[in-house]
Amino acid sequence: MKRTTVLVMVGAIVIFGISWVLKSMSLTSTTDHYIAKGFAITFAAFLTLCIFSFLYKDNPFYKFAEHLFVGVSAAFWMSMGFWSTIVGNLIPRVSETLSNYFKVPYHPESYNPFYFLPVFLGILLLLRLSRKVGWVSRWPLAFIVGTTAGFNFIRYLRSDFIEQVSATFVPLLVDWQGIGHFFSNLSLSSTGQFVAMLSNWVIFFGVLCGIIYFFFSKEHKGVFGGASKIGIWILMITFGASFGYTVMGRISLLVGRITFLFKDWLSLIS
Amino acid sequence: MRREVPLFITFFIGMLLIFSVFIPPMESLGEDFTVFFDIIAVFAFFLGGGNLLRVHVSKLTRQKRDWQYSIVTLLGFAVTLVIGLFKIGNPGGIAAAPTAAGSLFQEIFDYCLVPLGATMYSLLAFFVASASYRAFRAKNREATILLIAAFIILLGRTPFGTVVTGWIPESFDVLQVPNLAVWIMNAPNLAGQRAIMIGIGLGVVSMSLRVILGIERTYLGEDKS
Amino acid sequence: MFYPGPLVALVDIGRTISLVIIGGGLLWLFIRALKGKEVDRRVIFLFIFIAVATPILFPITFGEKATRVVKAVYDKIESLPAGSTVIISFDFDPAMAPEVQPMANAITRHCLVKGHKIIFMSLFATGQALLTQTLRDVVETEFPDKKEEVDYVNLGYKAGNEGVLNVIISDFKKMFPTDVNNIPYDSIPALDDVSSCKDVDLIVSIGGGKPGVKEWVLFVGDPGRVPVACGVAAVVAPQMYPYYPKQLLGLLGGIKGAAEYESELIHNYPRFKDVDTPGLRMMGPQTLAHMVIITFILIGNLSFFIKKRKDRQ
């Protein structure tokens, strides 16, 4: 290791220690477990800074945080899956003894022998670790894919597809009271008739051109090509607008983290 | 056998679920199947955990680059798993929720996973800025349209937009930046979203049908042995 | 609308110095851009950091007024008769929390003060912990008279994503045989009149990912004809617009949505004057950071054009 690296490491450990002591001291009046709490907050702040250090460049602190994150999160989700699905949803349906052991309510009428099927399929899935019978692990896979394919087929047909198509049936004439009225009241007021109609025209033709852009089996030439070009412009506006709208959310997240550092760790603000 | 059985399962189950929508007595079938799906997914977690162990142990034993950090991963994994599965340090004992307030598992969540996850996520604030600097350039027509739309929306979300265009009279007030931003969101943005959604809806429907009919079968992998 | 905030701010030395640093730095970069030079990404990162950190240390706030989409949600909750049942689903994880938890808190306050019964639940495993936070910080602290299981119930998290919704649209008990405290479904007074989602007066899904608002709309709102409102991270808000107002009665988009809701709530219910309003608080950093990004886009294009002209020459 280079000398600077060692120095930085030692520095970090010293600062960590000082922060722990100071934080614990500031917490003595609020909690009995002030040493543990002080450590927890300092550790959380340390991890936060480790990740931020990535912005400068890849470094040992980031590597440490990254590897810790991977290990802890994998185990966290495994445990949650076990408690919430196996203990929460499966056991009360298949075994009274196990329900009593895990202290989850067992309803005799919800006993369902069909629930042994997913257990069986789950075990088949684990069999892929074996070279000889690994191929049976495709059965549960086929089950999962078949289930969701069936689900998606109907749901998307109904909600994303039929509903969105019907939503496109917008009136192209809004508050229509004759052409003379339209021109005499022509204005660019955001609540006016012209803008409302313009919106509907843009929505209708925008959707049509957008769909035309997604035609795959026809060459985009001539009028068709023109419409497809307008389609891609509409998509670009959509993407630009979504991007601009999103910036706000991303900043909020950073506000959350900086607030944590300033408030919970350094107690700079109340 | 090895190919036909899975293809048959997919076909059978898929068809069953499609028909269950039209047949009231079979309505609850879909509910049960999704619970099944989750139970299988939990078994898969163990497959994943096993692979994680394998990768990091092999890194460690072969002393590959950065092998020291694999110790951190393995330790973190083992400690969290033991605490989580055995509900160690949970004041409510076995009957309590694994994330009950004050439990060790919840503390790990609060003081380790939350800061790591939220900070990783918050890096986006920086990346959004660098991406807009780098990529929002009027290079060609498409990029210019993208840039202008984004710029108007950004301006519309600050008081600055009101200040700059507040002088525009009421009869032209759609040109005021905040109103223009709302209009872009409600008209062209909506059209674009909808076009993509219809396309995706159609694509999903067609792909699902291909899967059920066994036309699309890459996901099963080829069997060469 | 500007409040006198920024003017008063000039008095504050720290804030002035920070604003000068940001302004001066941007000016320097602008001059560099005129010479056709590119900016290193770390410089951008630094500017964003200062722009966000400054208003946190030295608060700058701007006034907010509820827009139509936000007002729709507020009015719906306001118009429901006391004793109505509202589902508030915490469909987000800690990473999204800073943006959407303020909405969840504000809506929870509003429902409780109106006397609605709340069913709390979560489609995200990590949402349960955040839900506990809201219960602790908002419900138990500010509404000590509200009893769990009677005025509100915490059903917690169930794995299964949209599958959960698929079940609870017709049968709550099947998916949630008990609440988080292991109290059997039938013994929970708050759920007396609720056997499925169809018995609920309003569903509020707070989240931004999947499963989330979209799933609530597709799997519960549409088929069950139950009104759905949502609070989403800014990133998903544009995607939700196609559902508004037919399938979604209103939506809170990003922290701006939260701020608007909070200001509406404070305006109408003076008792909330002193509660924490993270939404409003966070608008300061938002505004500054937006300005910085806008300036960077301008600088970027400027240097791009100057470079292009140089290349042509």
Added chain:
Amino acid sequence: MALYKWFFVLGFIFCLCGMATAQESGVPPDSANIDTISQSIPPPAPVTDLQAFDTRNDHGHSITLKWKKSADDGAGNNSVIGYEIYTWEPNMVDSMAQLRSEIDQVRAAIYGGKKTGEDLKKKIRTLKDQYDILLEQLTVAHAGYPEGGEWRLVDKVPAGTETYVHLGSKEKLAEGYIPDYTDLYYRVDALTADSVVKTPSVVVGPVQCYGQWFNTEQVPVLITVILFGVLILYFVMLARKGKEIYVRPIGGIEAVDDAIGRATEMGKPILYVLGLGSVSDVATIAAFTILQRVAKKVAEYQTDLIVPTYDPIVMSVAQDVVKSAYYDAGRADTYKEDSVFFVTQSQFAYVAAVNGIMLRDLPATNVYMGKFYAESLLLAETGALAGSIQISGTDEIAQMPFFIVACDYTLIGEELYAASAYLGREPILLGSLKAQDYAKAAIIILSILGIIATVLGFTWFTEFFHVTS
């Protein structure tokens, strides 16, 4: 005391206002306000034309009621504030309710883990047997109307309502259980502000509920399903017969081959990120097809491939796909099992790890295909920082802008699905692509018809597309 009463009155009026919007019934009139409201309200006119029939398109256990509102509801004396729905039930339902609560108590005792010495499980069995016996007699008891039973309140609905669905539970042990194929009787009372002044309707019945075998409300969906299925099958058959089908070039896919070539020249690996989707997401399935293509090229060019995965099932599928691609390329010997590995099932931990890989292994090309959420920009910006060529494709609309901005090529939504057909060049896949295009043409025609119908005021056309479920 007076203040207290006023409080009640105001509360009551408040509740009445609320009832107009709420599905649930409001608070029942309190005894406290009876003496405060004038008792001189004349009895309202009863509801007329009361009909009861089995609820259609369901699995039974439910009755729908329809009636014409009272003449005093919104007109006449305007005195009706709501309706009460009553059903006639034999007295034995009380004993059934009693048994149910006993069963619940015993169950609670079992979970409480209290040792009472009694065999609780046996007790539950006995109770349930008794319950089943009563259940069998229920149909007979219902047929005995009006002897041996009484009217019971089902629900209240606000004024102006003219339909009600009595939705029962199908679980026989549940509280609101309604037996199928049993004679049921209903009555609707018109209520006034004074809780004692109300007028019952004539009794309707007997009526029976039962399940249906086909949900007629889903007919539009069924028609679409059949039309679409036929369309796809038709074009698949056409394609099988050898009809040439044109597919327009898709930029991102063409770029994949070049990018692999570049990686080989530079001697750097290729990173393939499958996103956060599970194996059931269509985007992930499409991503597998592209992975197969990439892996085959990689095997031919002898480049390294890195596939970190988020979902364990996706990992196992990806392993199979990559392995078979190496077989196809005739390079089975060079397949490395470690090239496809599981990282963790946590979004940002996964990103942290993949970002690390990008900066340490410096892949020449990053391919992102599948479902992506907030991590899209984190990955794409880090990749850009590392100087890699980036190709992306997702059907998550929210993330497309980030990929468009930060990557060199992006497949937008449906393009990703089409890519798998495009790459495979198999006639049957191309055939289904053609069918999709025809469906799109149908949408365009429908939309234009829909607009014309809206302008001309043909509401039935738009109504047809409002599918209920």
